[in-house]
Amino acid sequence: NSLGSELFKNAIALGVLTYILGIDEKHVLKVLMETFMKRGEDILDKNIKAYRIGREYAAGNIGREKVITETIGEEGFLLNGNEAIALGAIIAGCRFYAGYPITPATEIMELLIAHMSRYQGIAIQAEDEIAAINMVIGASYAGLRAMTATSGPGFSLMTESLSLAGMIEVPIVIVYVQRVGPSTGIATKTEQADTLQALFSGHGEFPRIVLTPGTVEEAFYMTTEAFNLAEKIQCPVIILIDQFIAQNRETVNTLDLSRVRIERGKLITSEVIGDYRRYEITDDGISPRTIPPVKGGIYLANSNEHDEKGYTAENPWIREAMVNKRLRKLKIAKKILKELFPHKIYGYRDAKIAFIGYGSVHGVILEVVERLNSRESKVKYLQLRYLWPFPSEEINEFIRNTAKVYVVEHNAQGQLSELIRWNTGVNIGKVLKYDGRAFRPIDVLEVIENG
Structure with a gap:
């Protein structure tokens, strides 16, 4: 009330939190000045006053254990998932982006439009999601690493062209940021109710890869590898996150760019000698790929079923051979993913609760596991870092000899739980939350203690 606006409650909260955390006041004042100086002296003074109101309240009412006096903020980054993905895309060599604004994925497009031209790339806002994904397919056909990003309603519009990418075996990357649905739902809240849509949408059977980063840092590194995977397997790669990771900030240690590699798979960049067959049937299902400027490498990218040269074919033997060829790529994808992003196990390996x-x-x-294990209740946790190809073997191995398995997920029907049951035959305990808010440890603990 003394400040004349409810807006200053954030600065008051900052004062309370920085006191509890023991952060030296000089660091906070520096950030406040950098943030509010450009908005005028009056606004700056009121925010500093609000900050001190909060700090004084905390000093009189809340204790703390220690004071952090060393310099903070000199190393690492404060990033959200969208920023990490945009940064990872540029570093991975993505040079074409097309998208349409949609919460909570819009920041990816905004960042790439602002910065990609500095790296000889193009990022544009298309007229809709259908146009965006088709532009990305065209750019990839022309030889560029290309990406789009969207949320549930936009992804629904993209699914026909997702199938096109599967049929013509063009490498594309799609960032799918889940939000509360159906339809518009609550666009600014988090949910994981599109799990099955990401895994199974589209018509017909074709390979795809679905990566599931669990942190902002993982989102960066998985994005850099998504482009390699798309080109090596010649299929769509979906980076599946949700609003919480996309728009919440985390401290990320200095990113190790020496880990970033550019691997383009069976891409031919020199003259093709002899009879070029773009869709040659190979043992691993992956065929040699060219781009239009390559002499002798012109081919037909045909949405109809086709023969090895891309010409339309309705012969039943060709049809069967082509389906098998495309699906064989999943075996190669699974082998690569096991080495690249192995699922992580935390806690006691011999625990009976998982x-x-x-x-x-x-x-x-992670916090629930830490709390329970501190009480001498042995538990373990499997973090799935990709969902497709589905890791049936790893899950079966993890749950062997356990008494109770719980899947924690943000949806009402337990989509991941049911998917695991379909693949393992094991009935899974469900810990579900679908009110738009992120899980708290108590939400999980209450289910365990009551169940």
Whole structure:
């Protein structure tokens, strides 16, 4: 009231939190000045006053253990998932982006439009999601690493062209940021109710890869590898996150760019000698790929079923051979993913109580495991870092000899739980939350203690 606006409650909260955390006041004042100086002296003074009101309240009412006096903020980054993905895309060599604004994925497009031109790339806002994904397919056909990003309603519009990418075996990357649905739902809240849509949408059978980062740092590194995977397997790669990871900030240690590699798979960049067959049937299902400027490498990218040269074919033997060829690539994808992003196990390996989750539930499950293990209740946790190809063997191995398995997920029907049951035959305990808010440890603990 003394400040004349409810807006200053954030600065008051900052004062309370920085006192509890023991952060030296000089660091906070520096940040406040950098943030509010450009908005005028009056606004700056009121925010500093609000900050001190909060700090004085905390000093009189809340204790703390220690004071952090060393310099903070000199190393590492404060990033959200969208920023990490945009940064990872540029570093991975993505040079074409097309998208349409949609919460909570819009920041990816905004950042790439602002910065990609500095790296000889193009990022544009298309007229809709259908146009965006088709532009990305065209750019990839022309030889560029290309990406789009969207949320549930936009992804629904993209699914016909997702199938096109599967049929013509063009490498594309799609960032799928889940939010509360159906339809518009609550666009600014988090959910994981599109799990099955990401895994199974589209018509017909074709390979795809679905990566599921559990932290902002993982989102960066998985994005850099998504482009390699798309080109090596010649299929769509979906990076599946949700609003919580996309728009919440985390401290990320200095990113190790020496880990970033550019691997383009069976891409031919020199003249093709002899009879070029773009869709040659190979043992691993992956065929040699060219781009239009390559002499002798012109081919027909045909949405109809086709023969090895891309010409339309309705012969039943060709049809069967082509389906088998495309699906064989999943075996190669699974082998690569096991080495690249092995699923992580936390806690006691011999525990009888187990948790499974993906994406934004990662942090809360880690805290639950830590709390339970500190009480001498042995538990373990499997973090799934990709969902497709589905890791049936790893899950079966993890749950062997357990008494109770819980899947923690943000939806009402237990989509991941049911998917695990379909693949393992084991009935899974469900810890579900679908009110738009992120899980708290108590949400999980109450289910365990009551169940």
